[in-house]
Amino acid sequence: EVQLVESGGGLGQPGRSLRLSCVTSGFTFTDHAMHWVRQVPGKGLEWVSGISWNSGSKAYADSVKGRFTISRDNAKRSLSLQMNSLRGEDTAFYYCAKDSWAELGTENFFDSWGQGILVTVSP
Amino acid sequence: YELTQPPSVSVSPGQTARITCSGDALPKKYAYWYQQKSGQAPVLVIYEESKRPSGIPERFSGSSSGTMATLTISGAQVEDEADYFCYSTDRSGTKRVFGGGTKLTVL
Numbered sequence: 001e002v003q004l005v006e007s008g009g010g011l012g013q014p015g016r017s018l019r020l021s022c023v024t025s026g027f028t029f030t031d032h033a034m035h036w037v038r039q040v041p042g043k044g045l046e047w048v049s050g051i052s053w054n055s056g057s058k059a060y061a062d063s064v065k066g067r068f069t070i071s072r073d074n075a076k077r078s079l080s081l082q083m084n085s086l087r088g089e090d091t092a093f094y095y096c097a098k099d100s101w102a103e104l105g106t107e108n109f110f111d112s113w114g115q116g117i118l119v120t121v122s123p
Numbered sequence: 124y125e126l127t128q129p130p131s132v133s134v135s136p137g138q139t140a141r142i143t144c145s146g147d148a149l150p151k152k153y154a155y156w157y158q159q160k161s162g163q164a165p166v167l168v169i170y171e172e173s174k175r176p177s178g179i180p181e182r183f184s185g186s187s188s189g190t191m192a193t194l195t196i197s198g199a200q201v202e203d204e205a206d207y208f209c210y211s212t213d214r215s216g217t218k219r220v221f222g223g224g225t226k227l228t229v230l
Contacts, residue, residue: 045157045165045208047219059217095164106216109155111176113164 002026004096004114011120012086022079022096022114029077030054033099035110036070036081038092041118048094049081053102063089086121093118124148124213126222133228140196142225144209147190154192155210156185158203159224165208169194199229 003025012018020036035050049060049070058070069082079096094117097110126146134140144154156169167176169185172192182197192211196203209222 044224045210045221047221050219059219061219100170106212107153107171109153109167109170109210110157110165111167111170113166115164 002098002112004098004112006094006096006114006117009094009117009119011122012083012090013123014086014088014121016086017082017084018086018119020081020083020094020096020117020119024077024079024096024098027098027112030074031102033057033102033104033108034072034079035097035099036079037095037097037110037113038090038119039095039116040092046092050099050104051079052104057104059104083119088121091119091121124218124220126209126211126220128207128209128222128225130223131226131228133230134199136201136229137198140199140203140227140229142194142196142207142209142227144192144194144211144222145190146192146211146220146222148214149187149190149192149211151214152211152216154185154187156183156192156194157208157210157221158205159208160205168207196227199227201229203227204229 008020033052036048051070067085096114098112153171157165158168159165173185206224
């Protein structure tokens with residue numbers, strides 16, 4: 001069974017940093033790209049960032065480019081999101097999501113999701 | 124790039140629910156559909172426009188015509204009440220976008 005478990009959320013101050021992690025099990029980690037998707041409570045979904053199986057390709061939404069950094073540790077089967085220069089609009093549930101393929105492609109999709117973790121940015 | 128969905132759809136149990144998603148790139152790009160029940164993570168219900176993952180009931184189906192993709196739930200059940208989001212990319216494949224979501228009410 002595929003399992004994705006996020007951690008590291010909580011309260012962050014504007015301008016400061018938080019780091020999210022996602023530990024995975026139940027599938028061959030190096031066969032899949034991975035992503036972060038966020039959701040403001042009660043609102044829609046927003047793709048945040050993605051990383052290919054070997055970290056050779058990374059992509060970011062315009063809203064986080066230059067502030068967030070995605071990374072992965074294949075030995076530990078884990079995915080991370082370093083969130084710097086936090087803003088109020090970054091407040092959301094953050095989901096770790098498994099890609100259908102290994103590379104970041106144009107017809108990929110998210111086939112499994114973690115339960116999400118809440119990040120609140122407030123003074 | 125935007126994908127447009129109706130905010131809400133309401134049907135009685137046993138009726139057919141249709142949720143639409145419109146986007147300029149859909150004639151060239153697949154649509155994907157996610158179900159999100161209250162307080163839970165999204166679940167993939169349709170991929171590559173019309174394929175159903177294992178474990179998803181046969182009453183869920185997908186189709187596409189021109190700039191519109193449609194998720195159809197034939198014989199909707201009370202347990203199908205959820206928010207449904209379509210997902211796709213722009214023509215270049217670089218913009219990964221979700222629709223705004225449709226709240227399905229079955230009562």
